[in-house]
Amino acid sequence: MMVKPIRSESDYEANLARLEDLMDAAPGTPEEDELEILATLIERYESERYPIPMPTPLAAIRFRMEQDELTPRDLEPYLGSRARVSEVLSGVRPLSIDMIRALNEHLGIPAEVLIRPQPRQQATVELTKPAAKQLSTWGVLGGGETFEKFMARALGGDTALALLRKTRTERTNAKTDLVAVRAWCAAALLYSESEAVFGRFDPKAVTTSVVRALVGLSVYDDGPQRARAMLAQLGVILVVLPHLPGTHLDGASLRRTADGVPVIALTLRRDRIDSFWFTLLHELAHVVLHLSGDRAFILDDLEISSSDVIEQEADQWAQDALIRKELWDVFKQKGVYTSMADILAFARRAEVNPAIVAGRWQRANKNFRKFAGLLGHSAVRPNFPEFGRPRIA
Structure with a gap:
């Protein structure tokens, strides 16, 4: 080294x-x-x-409101009357010392951010240089194009951009660059426009037997590509796109604003068979259960645990889809005494790739060394030759 x-x-x-x-x-x-x-x-x-500038006090408050789904009324205990909250959020009234203390103590907004002067005019939101360079290399960001114009072009206008600003971002890294995250989502939607679907997506069509057939594709070397084709038949687009610097994402479930077509976007951050299939099924769960109304974007860093109900539902849905609960409940009794032969035999019985069983065993037993050779390292990206070299003509 x-x-x-x-x-x-x-x-x-x-x-x-x-x-x-x-x-x-x-x-x-x-x-x-x-x-x-x-x-x-x-x-x-x-x-x-390429330092990411510290947010203004108002930007920090609005971000916390988006993250925790707070309304202006929820801020009244910390800022005062409804009129006072309105004045603060409109930038008319500066924060008092008591307000700063309350927001810091109860909402966890850093005091060093809250004490900064609030500029009269908000600075233009900009991408970091590494993120902009990557988007240009991919052919999605035009020369001299601003972030706002790029987003409006990719998402179809200000309404879609407002929806993305309301994205559920609880399952993102604390260091996540949310500007880059939004740009990555926009890029994924642009790539989805070149993919075909066959029919309109109907959540009711994703039956238990359909999900089992999808998971069964994991036993094939080209299973990820077969999965992409099967999802297209269901009306769902699968896009693979490397993550941008500062995004820390495994994937996302999105809905195109123009036609409502659901899109599953994966970064293949962990090029392993077990990670691919769990992330795919997790995002499919979001598509089936949670993409509705004004919830058009759900982002996931699956290395982060979440108390969010929809994340727990998606985790459980994916887990049960990959290995039926009744089968796993019997198999897990072997515990640490499981052998490689046991893993392979159980995978045949469950009709899934052994990598899925090995990965599940590792997480259940908190032992990430044993069976590491079964996880299918570097076996997914070859299914997507465009990975790392995406380009829109």
Whole structure:
């Protein structure tokens, strides 16, 4: 392992490429150590070279309102009367010391953000340089195009952009760049326009037998591609698109504003068979159960646990879809005494790829070394030759 400091853009690009190669490093290996060091170096370089500006007090309050689904009325205990809340949210009234203390204590908004002066005119929202460069490379961001214009073009106008600003973002990393997240969603929707679906999506058509047939495709080497074709028959588009710097996403379930077609977008952040199928089924659960009304975007970093009801429902739906509960309840009694032969035999009985069983066993037993060789490392991306090189003509 030979890791050097990042001193230039060329060093930065080389380290990003190396980081991609190491994303599936097995736990406890020298490659995993290198991955952690590279991630730290890249994060430090990005924060120093392309710092994300601290939000204004009003932006921080509105973000917390979106995140916790708060209404202006919910702020009255911290800001005062309804009229006073309205004045604060419109930028007419500055925050008092008592307001700052209440917002910090009860809503967890950092005091150092709240004490900043509120500018009279909000600065234009901009992408970081690395995110803009990636979008340009993909052919979705035009030269000189602003973030707002790009979003309006991709989502179909201000109404869709307002919906995306209301996206449920609880299951995102604390360091997530939400501007880049929104841009990634827009890019995924642009790519979806080149994919065909066959018929209108009907949640009722996703029956138990249909889900079992979808999961059964996992036993094939080209199972991910077969899954994409089957979803298209159901009226759902599957898009694979690398994550942008600062997004920390595994996937998202989206709905196109123009025609309502549901889109499952995956980053393949973990190029493993077990991760692919769980993420796919998790997002499909959102499509079937949760995409409705003004909820057109649901984002997921599946490394983060969530108390959100819809996330727990999607986790359980995916888990039961991949391995039937009655089968798993019997198998899990073997516990730590499970052998590789047991994993393979159970996978045949459950009619799923052994990687799915191995991954489930690891999480259940909190042992991420045993059966690591069965997880199907680097076996998913070859199914999507456009991955890492997406481009819109």
